[in-house]
Structure formats: structure tokens, C-alpha cells
Amino acid sequence: MKIYLPLIKALIPYYYIFCLVMIGMGGLPDYLEHIDGIEIKNICELQRAFISDDVRDTTRPITLMMISPFLYLVARYKFISWLANIALIGLCAYWLWSFYIQYALCM
Numbered sequence: 001m002k003i004y005l006p007l008i009k010a011l012i013p014y015y016y017i018f019c020l021v022m023i024g025m026g027g028l029p030d031y032l033e034h035i036d037g038i039e040i041k042n043i044c045e046l047q048r049a050f051i052s053d054d055v056r057d058t059t060r061p062i063t064l065m066m067i068s069p070f071l072y073l074v075a076r077y078k079f080i081s082w083l084a085n086i087a088l089i090g091l092c093a094y095w096l097w098s099f100y101i102q103y104a105l106c107m
Contacts, residue, residue: 026055067091
């Protein structure tokens, strides 16, 4: 494990960006291109206008599992690094926003 440690530490920022992109893509509906600003102004009106299958039911647990290696790495170092702690909190907050909060505000 000691041999691969520099490689793992070098790949952490790329994995973090990958998680952000996957959460961003998984949290948005498939028909986002229909927001034109005239008839449909935001995501809340889009949810009311189109009734279709919501892929967030499958992407929610998948993206949560993608965060777990980052959580394991931060927990392994006993939450000492403040940068890693802030990154983990930011990633979890973005996950919550993408899958729950922005749609709960539509009600």
C-alpha cells in the first residue's frame, strides 16, 4: 500500500472533480433543454409540465456510493486535514442540494 500512496494522493483531486460532475449530471432531469425562459422558467415548472420517469431514483444511490471512497479516505486519516473535511462537507452538501433540497423548494 505504501508504494501506491503517492499515486493515490495525486488522483484525489481528479476523483473529487469526477464526483462533482457525476452528481451534477445525475441530479438534473433528462429534459432540461425545455427550459426556455418563456413558458417554462425554472426546474419547478419543468417538473409540473413534464411527467416522465425520473432517473434520480437510480442515480441517487449510485452517486452516494461514489462519495464513499472519499469518505473512507478522510476517515482513515482521522479527519485531520481541514481541506479534506471542507471538501467532503461540500461534496455531501452538493449531493443533498442536487437530489433533495432544490426539488423540495418547489413545493
